[in-house]
Amino acid sequence: MSATPDEAARALADGALILLPTETVYGLGADAGNAEAVAAIFAAKGRPRFNPLISHVADAEAAARIGAFDATAHALAQAFWPGPLTLVTPIRDASHVCDLARAGLDSVAIRVPAHPTARAVLAAFGGPVVAPSANRSGRPSPTTFADAVEETGFAVAAAVDGGDCQVGLESTVVSVLDGQTALLRPGAVTRDQIESVVGPLAGGGQGHRSPGRLALHYAPDAPVRIEATAARAGEILLGFGPGVGDPRWSLSPSGDPAQAAANLFRLLREADRQRPAGIAVSPVPQTGLGEAINDRLRRAAGFVG
Incomplete structure (x- = not known):
């Protein structure tokens, strides 16, 4: 049975994990500031701890409380939030996103999802929620409630059914650090769309600050x-x-x-x-x-x- 947003928020507050629908893929969610809960995500997924997690928040104001936004970050947030874009910025307040969630980095990955059910959960909880894709590490991300339950439902206290994910790919990840803007992971917000807002992107980037960068990832058992x-x-x-x-x-x-x-x-x-x-x-x-x-x-x- 699907949990309500309020039930999911209570589970998060209790330090438990949830299944969270977004427009991109289903996420395995936890309170971003609770290191023990975040560690449970890594354990359930079998995810390497050097891989940072994305913090999901209810709105841009909440995002700016945990990340340091310059003019470029503000412009991207205004253009694409809520939506399938993650911004990597310097961390402003580490008390809300624990060191483990950031993989020990001085940056934080933040997204404001567009899915109305995800936003309802985030609003009810009132804080950032880390929610990597709800698959076991390396496997294809779940884009249906049934697939999310099959993958990591064993680990959660509440599972929220938000229907099939409309985008179907993980969010675009863009870093805005040290005066440079770089595309770390492509997604539904395309390179051309980003450059239409901020101009040409820097080459290279700092891929270790983004999830989803392993050479073998999103892989089924069959070759x-x-x-x-x-x-x-x-x-x-x-x-x-x-x-x-x-x-x-x-x-x-x-x-x-x-x-x-x-x-x-x-x-x-x-x-x-x-x-x-x-x-x-x-x-x-x-x-x-x-x-x-x-x-x-x-x-x-x-x-x-």
Whole structure:
């Protein structure tokens, strides 16, 4: 049974974990200031502790209380919050986001989600909630309530059903540090959209300040082969575009990147349940949202480069 936002907030206040729906993926949530609760997230996920967590807050005012926002950070927040953008800024008040949640860094990753149920939980709780994707570490992120429960439901005191996630990919992560703005992880807020607000992004960046950067990540048990033109024996082909593969396994029959993003993790998980010899994925254009889709596919295949 799904918990109400008030029930979820009480569980957080008690130091317990929750399943939290967002527009990106389902999160495994805890009070960001409670080191013991945050440690329980790492244990439940099997997540390495050098990987920082994103703190979710109810609004931009709450975000500015824990992170130091310059003019660039304020501009990005105004343009894309609430929504699927995470900002990495210098930490302002470490009492609200414990050292473990920040992986010992002097920065903090903050997001204001757009999902109304997530916002209701955050408002009821009244503080930042760290909520990495509710999968066991390295596996595809859950974008449905059932998949979230299957992955880490054993660890939570409250599970909130917010329906299927509309975006389907983890948030874009942008660092605003030392006068430079860099894209650390692509997502639904695209590079072009960010640059339309702040101008050209700096090269490189500080990837250790962002989650989701492991070389093998978002991976099903079956091996993933990308840029495939056809399925090999025993493989399931996830097609993209008109007439490519079985429509039941298509990321988007029309070639719509937003539809492909929303379907990606769900289809990877459903294909994996068939125990295929492998999962092949058709080429997806790199432009726009395709940058984020291809980032996840390269990591699912264990190839980043």
